[in-house]
Amino acid sequence: MKPSYFTLILVLIGSVALLLTTALPSGAASFSGRVVDEEGQPVEGLIIALPSFPGDTPLPRGQRVQVQFPRALENIFPPPQPSETDATGAFSIRNLATPSVSQLKLFPERNSDYEILSIEIEGIPIYLDQRQHHFGGLNFAIAPDADITDAEITVRLRMRIRGRVVFADGTPLRNARVNLMVSHRDVDGRGRGRGGGTRTLDADGYFVDYVDDGAAYYTVAVTYQGQTVESEEILLEDGQRVDGLVLKLEGASEPPKERVVVAPPPRVHDPARFEAARKREREGMWAINPDNRHAYKMVRCKTREEAQTQATAQDAHLVTINGKAEQEWLLEVFGKSGSYWIGLINVSKEGKQQWSNGEPVTYTNWLSPQEAAKFTKSAQDSDANPNYIVLVGTTGKWHVAHPADPLGRMTEVAILEKEDLVIGAPEPEADVEKP
Secondary structure (H helix, E strand, O other): OOOOHHHHHHHHHHHHHHHOOOOOOOEEEEEEEEEEOOOOOEOOOOEEEOOEEEOOOOOOOOOOOOOOOOOOOOOOOOOOOOEEOOOOOEEEEEEEEEOEEEEEEEEOOOOOOEEEEEEEEOOEEEEOOOOOOOOOOEEEEEOOOOEEEEEEEEEEEOOEEEEEEEOOOOOEOOOOEEEEEEEEEEOOOOOEEEEEEEEEOOOOOEEEEEOOOOOEEEEEEEEEOOEEEEOOOEEEOOOOEEEEEEEEOOOOOOOOOOOOOOOOOOOOOOHHHHHHHHHHHHHOOOEEOOOOOOEEEEEEOOOHHHHHHHHHHOOOEEOOOOOHHHHHHHHHHHOOOOEEEOOEEEOOOOOOEEEOOOOEOOOOOEOOHHHHHHHHHHHHOOOOOOOEEEEEOOOOEEEEEOOOOHHHHHOOEEEEEEOOOOOOOOOOOOOOOOO
């Protein structure tokens, strides 16, 4: 029998603490290793994350971090960038603020197709209680300046039931919202339970439900427009999956519903006003900073290169941040919930940095000294693989982000800046001599 979840967490904490007793007083840590399946084969494309919280004691079992606005972010450390496993299963997460309690998670949380079975650090294996680890991940403490290397995380595909809802004639129930309930009873007959809720089927009528109750007899029921169809009991052994379940509703497929179009009330069309509204929606609006009279705008972009293109087209540049007050004003105006591309660049192989508008660097707010050094070193990389800077709104810290990294892919907003914004200025007459 595997040790209990609580006991194993204590073992992990003790193991990590013992391994890291020689660490320095405080600073950033790293956590790296590889992910393999039960056969020892590498697993590619898994996103590993370590949300961190201050302290050196894990939260009690079952307790989740509770935060309330507007003080929600005060007790959360700067979030380290998640790491996606490569073809060899390798991952590396750096700049973990310490001392801290971290939670090992697979993303997307609760919807990952894999589950963690065990983790091995310095040859010490720790097994997880499968009934608990889906709800909060694996908690462990990290000592100051500690580097945990060569960790091996063993995962397996989660137990699941994948089914399809069809009409009597075999036509799938497409993109419909249904009520899905999954009931189970233990193989030994000692317990039972049920859960579910509203789901949206996909375009072919499929749904996926991950079952985290281990070996049991499962029953799936779907309710649509007052009609309920229920499966027979399905025996799932530990680690098994069902992918071929079909639930058939009575009757033929529904005819397409006739669309009723209600004409809008008549309105006077003002082309100039309409175009102005479209332009504001498309390009955003400028905000003036009263301290320096510069104009700033938030724009949406798929990549950092696209943000630069938009800036050039609007005779602006990616934002230059010259002080703490300016950054605080930016986050107050544009919000702390997002991450933003900013204009800091390397301009030489020696790592000399400046802003994209040519201004020298007079202020920085790096996540850590290691992050600053990483950006300096990136100047030696090929121009085909540039590293840029992202301002993370929740913490106000600057992160190095390659466009292909998870943080780079998730950043879809940039801040533009313009020193001279003139609105509504008349164009000079062609026959008027300029001074």
